[in-house]
Amino acid sequence: MSNIRMVIHNIKGIHHGTIELPIDNGIYAIVGNNGIGKSTIMACMAQLVSRHNLGLLKPEDYSSDSYIEFMYEDQKDKWYCENNFWKADSFPRTLRFNGTYEGSLFYGMRFRDSKNVDELMEAGKIEEDSIVDADSYIQESLGKILHNNSKYYKGLKRIRNKYIAEKLNLKNTPYFMTTPTSLISQYRMSSGECLLISLLHFIYNSIIRRSLPIDQPVLMLIDEIELALHPVAIVNLLELFQELTNKYKNLTVILTSHSSEVIRKINPKNLFKVERINDETNNFNVINPCYPGYAIRDVYMHDGFDYLLLVEDELAKIIVKKAIEELKLENSKLINVLPVGGWQNVLKLQIELITNNVLGVGKQVFSVLDGDVQSKIQKQYKSTRKLFLPVNSVEKYLRNVLFENPVLPVKKRINDVFFSLESVDSLILNYKESENELSKLLGDDYKTDTDGKRLFAVLLKELKKRRITEESFVNSLYQIIRDNVDFTKFYDSLRDEFTR
Structure with a gap:
């Protein structure tokens, strides 16, 4: 990527x-x-x-x-x-x-011809034999998207070919809809119809029919x-x-x-x-x-749960859910773990939910944050219910034990379990080379991969070749982390939150 x-x-x-x-x-x-x-x-x-x-x-x-x-x-x-x-x-x-750009109302490639087409139609310069039926893919896709009916636009037409369009001084291929009394150009159709016709024309001619190079x-x-x-x-x-x-x-x-x-x-x-x-x-x-929970405050879907736990990302969610299962804390409780994205976003959303009583009476909400943010919590969040993972984050943990301060037994176990084809050492070498290239390209704007996300992406790319999903990887990795990191304090804090 x-x-x-x-x-x-x-x-x-x-x-x-x-x-x-x-x-x-x-x-x-x-x-x-x-x-x-x-x-x-x-x-x-x-x-x-x-x-x-x-x-x-x-x-x-x-x-x-x-x-x-x-x-x-x-x-x-x-x-x-x-x-x-x-x-x-x-x-x-x-x-x-290669590509296309379309705006919903005023911008986009489809608007270049709107005035010209209207003038040509008014002057009667678009002849009947210059128009043919639109390709069935475009007719059917347009109907499915807008009306869940593939036959809805059966009468859709288009300019016959690019040669005629150029002769009429048109940059694109305009489409038309037939009615009992007239011919309507796509520019006189609804904004949604006009937008989709242009997109579907590009998709069909440039992608499906492979008129553009497939290696670019x-x-x-x-x-x-x-x-x-x-x-x-x-x-x-x-x-x-x-x-x-x-x-x-x-x-x-x-x-x-x-x-x-x-x-x-x-x-x-x-x-x-x-x-x-x-x-x-x-x-x-x-x-x-x-995550949707932060982007649109999509919390109504969590109605019915007794506890809502806010975490930073999907990786943290997996660790928290595994810990809850291991401690059997879900007995007689409905618990939902929601990734929000970034510790500040987590705490901001938690305050909003509590202040506005979004979850209703009797529902409890608290946050589980990555271990490295404990010293960064601002004053306004000091009293907020929260606890911290025993690792900084999955990505940072991996970068530390595999690259920054290698822990050989852990590195060997990760290599043996997940990377039997291309070794961890080989992937680390590729990672170093890509970081050097990125540093040369960005110069002073280069930022070290301190959060480990770029290394994590390298590992996931290799796992993807073997059809191992990120979720499967982290679920298995949890046990390796559990065996090499002290979870005692985290487990005690988690139990306390569910018994207070």
Whole structure:
């Protein structure tokens, strides 16, 4: 997996913001409140699929010192505006990905032809033999997504071919719907229909029919789909994206949204919650992974539980649940363990739940935090019910015993149990090399992998080849940690919380 790092400077109210996003197979979402800058992030990212997208910005959206910087693998581009024209310091060898960009209302590639098509239709210049039936894939997919009926758009048409579109001075292939009295262009259809037709045209012609190289990333950028689509259609579209990303391993889909349907459907590791902060060096606080419980305060689903335990991530959840089972604490109790993401987010959510009495009378909530944050707890959280894991985090524990301060018996056991094909030593060597390359690329911006997440990603990648899931790995790893770390204090604290 490779990340792209983007810096936005003085664009549409963003003074200086930095965000890293993966260019890797899967569905990713940038989420956050209205006005946080999601659409600006997406509009800037769109420069990667078409060099003309920054030209859509209006003069009041930027200033003389505005720029956008991209860093990907060993390349770095800086885009700036000079004499009302956006140019790059690396032109003509600028970063570019095959792909498409669609905004829900006003932006996107589909709008380039809207005025031209309307004028051509009014002038009668689109002849009857220039229009043919749309491909069945597009007709059926559109009907399934919007109406759960594959035959709903059976009368959908399109311009016959690219040659005719170019002859009419059109950059894209417009679609039409027949009615008893007239022909309606997609630009006169609903915003959801128009958006989906353009997306499905790209999917069918570029991905399914393989007109784009399969060994190069394909990037689909979609801004705020909930403004154009109703909740059921959003879920149906996400299911289509899931099918596509499962089948086509070079496809990356990045959405922006504040829709609960999107947030619940996307893997927490693929959710990037953006918050604006007052920091001159970076206006963005990006939370990743981001769990639904934090992103949308999705706590109503926990109704009926006697205890709600808030933890930082899925790895912590596995350890806590294993400990509860081992101590038989679930007897006559309904207990739910909810990952929230980041210890500050955990405590913030805990305070909100208690202050607003969200869980109701008789329900108890407390936090279980990674061991290394005990000294960092701010004053306002000192009296909050919480306890700490006996390890800093699973990722930090592994980085310590395998790399930083190797514990040979533990390292050997992990190697023997999980890495019989490619050894831990070989993976550590690969990890060192990738860290050195990353350090050279980022220079002063490089940050050491102190949290162990990049090493953990290397280990998971190897396990994935052998079809071992992250959950299976951590479940088995728990016993190794348990045999080599003193859990006594943690067990005592956990028992106390359930008996107070």
